[in-house]
Amino acid sequence: MATNRTGGAQRPNGAPQTKVCQFKLVLLGESAVGKSSLVLRFVKGQFHEYQESTIGAAFLTQTVCLDDTTVKFEIWDTAGQERYHSLAPMYYRGAQAAIVVYDITNQDTFGRAKNWVKELQRQASPSIVIALAGNKSDLAAKRMVEFEEAQAYADENGLLFMETSAKTAMNVNDIFLAIANKLPKSESGGGAGGAGGARRLADGDTPRASSCCK
Amino acid sequence: MAQSQFSPVDEYGFERQDDFDYESYEDFMSMYLKVLATRAQKWAALLGEGKSVKRTNTVKRYVRKGIPSEHRPLVWMAISEAEIMKEQQPDLYQKILDGPFEKELVDLVKTDLPRTFPDNIFFTKEANHQTHLFNILIAYAHNNRVVGYCQGLNYIAGLLLLATKSEEISFWLLKVLVENILPDYYTRTMDGLIVDIEVLSELVKSKVPDVHQHVINLGLPWAVITTKWFVCLFAEVLPIETVLRIWDCLFYEGSKILFRVCITLIKSNRGAIMACNDFTSLAECFKTIVKNASALHCHEFMQAIFKVPGTLSNSTITKLRARFAKQRREQQQKEPR
Numbered sequence A: 001m002a003t004n005r006t007g008g009a010q011r012p013n014g015a016p017q018t019k020v021c022q023f024k025l026v027l028l029g030e031s032a033v034g035k036s037s038l039v040l041r042f043v044k045g046q047f048h049e050y051q052e053s054t055i056g057a058a059f060l061t062q063t064v065c066l067d068d069t070t071v072k073f074e075i076w077d078t079a080g081q082e083r084y085h086s087l088a089p090m091y092y093r094g095a096q097a098a099i100v101v102y103d104i105t106n107q108d109t110f111g112r113a114k115n116w117v118k119e120l121q122r123q124a125s126p127s128i129v130i131a132l133a134g135n136k137s138d139l140a141a142k143r144m145v146e147f148e149e150a151q152a153y154a155d156e157n158g159l160l161f162m163e164t165s166a167k168t169a170m171n172v173n174d175i176f177l178a179i180a181n182k183l184p185k186s187e188s189g190g191g192a193g194g195a196g197g198a199r200r201l202a203d204g205d206t207p208r209a210s211s212c213c214k
Numbered sequence B: 001m002a003q004s005q006f007s008p009v010d011e012y013g014f015e016r017q018d019d020f021d022y023e024s025y026e027d028f029m030s031m032y033l034k035v036l037a038t039r040a041q042k043w044a045a046l047l048g049e050g051k052s053v054k055r056t057n058t059v060k061r062y063v064r065k066g067i068p069s070e071h072r073p074l075v076w077m078a079i080s081e082a083e084i085m086k087e088q089q090p091d092l093y094q095k096i097l098d099g100p101f102e103k104e105l106v107d108l109v110k111t112d113l114p115r116t117f118p119d120n121i122f123f124t125k126e127a128n129h130q131t132h133l134f135n136i137l138i139a140y141a142h143n144n145r146v147v148g149y150c151q152g153l154n155y156i157a158g159l160l161l162l163a164t165k166s167e168e169i170s171f172w173l174l175k176v177l178v179e180n181i182l183p184d185y186y187t188r189t190m191d192g193l194i195v196d197i198e199v200l201s202e203l204v205k206s207k208v209p210d211v212h213q214h215v216i217n218l219g220l221p222w223a224v225i226t227t228k229w230f231v232c233l234f235a236e237v238l239p240i241e242t243v244l245r246i247w248d249c250l251f252y253e254g255s256k257i258l259f260r261v262c263i264t265l266i267k268s269n270r271g272a273i274m275a276c277n278d279f280t281s282l283a284e285c286f287k288t289i290v291k292n293a294s295a296l297h298c299h300e301f302m303q304a305i306f307k308v309p310g311t312l313s314n315s316t317i318t319k320l321r322a323r324f325a326k327q328r329r330e331q332q333q334k335e336p337r
């Protein structure tokens, strides 16, 4: 780690005895639902009224501390427009966690989120932890997707589910924490090597993921 | 930190970031201003009184050294032959803008208006560039139904607008880029983009094999690193003056320039890339190499793109493109989506 170039967020914070686990997490969902905003809130504690549209994908890292474990997320924030879809497998291949985001004020984005869940269930690592985020919960007055409907869908599919707001920060840290808690932190955990499709990205991840808990 | 003589907003209206390095920018500008002065004289002589720009070797050489910003609209139109396109349909732009527009396209474009260069003073709600940008993008989406609206075009059209200050010129330059200069980057399947990323990977493999192997070993696909480079033609990636200098050559010499830029970035930063020993540091490294001093010093950078990559012939690129396009078609036939 001596040559690490990034800022303070990912420095293990000094506690000598904690395990450090690294997990790859990908955000998927229709354009403008708030994927980048959720990441910006989680990583930097900020919100921009006008967040730039993401092209390709953006990479960020953030660390959360559980009781006895430090979990370092390697986050891929992807582009939402449908035509970037063919690039998505590169990002979810080998991912141990995914947050599928929709906008509670837009029914179409919920449909799109369901398609992402299906695709992940088919193509991603079988052990991937999937969370569904109904974002923009601060805009409840314009709500088009009922909480109960999304909750029922999440339950059926074994997904974590929360309504979030990148704007007010509601449930943003919580959803990442919930994922961190659900991820296997045992020696063999991580799930990177599990999937048949876990090529390329996973190749690089595998040695590290399996030795992630020191 | 001394804020020196530079304002917090650059000449194209972008707010300088908190971590903007005024000192190294001052270094750069003190040299670059001299370059600009000589260049302005030469171009003034070349353009003279109302002389038109032809695609000659002299002009090509001048273009490589950079087009003065005040001449960019005219020269880009001429060297890219967008001018000829426009002469064939002089009323096209105005006609499309008479409408009607499809709601779906309008919604798509409108979503991205406030999300394009939000830290540029000309693109705020109060300024008028959002309206111009809407017109360019909506006109193009209706003019070319195969492309429609692809995210990324907002940054290209936005920067064209900043550089030319003309909606209609930006429209024609966008059209010539998408339809004549670049392969199918922006169509629904983005085939041309995916092929060009493979082409780049192959070129890196042959020109800088150790870097290629290292990046593969650390598990970072080239597509992850370079999608935005290709889609945005380095807008929102490299410093703005460097991007415009690249576009000068792009409009004259075509899409081959993009490979030269990619390979230069990779090859000149070989040491930093090879020093990364995990995936995270490598991903971060590719974020910094597009912002460092050598990327900022656009004049040296543009000299480097014609030296550092070594020979790169059009026929090599054509062959590689054909090879990967064929592979892709065969793959798609095997596994229909």
Ligand SMILES: Nc1nc2c(ncn2[C@@H]2O[C@H](COP(=O)(O)OP(=O)(O)OP(=O)(O)O)[C@@H](O)[C@H]2O)c(=O)[nH]1
Residues within 6 Å of the ligand: A029, A030, A031, A032, A033, A034, A035, A036, A037, A038, A048, A049, A050, A051, A052, A053, A054, A055, A078, A079, A080, A081, A135, A136, A137, A138, A139, A164, A165, A166, A167, A168, B115
């Ligand atoms: N009111 C409200 N607005 C939000 C929230 N999250 C994001 N937004 C706004 O929604 C717009 C889109 O947010 P982004 O984070 O850029 O969306 P994205 O999913 O990353 O979009 P792409 O990069 O195009 O795929 C931005 O203008 C945000 O300010 C939220 O929780 N509440």
Ligand SMILES: [Mg+2]
Residues within 6 Å of the ligand: A035, A036, A037, A052, A053, A054, A077, A078, A079
């Ligand atoms: Mg985004």
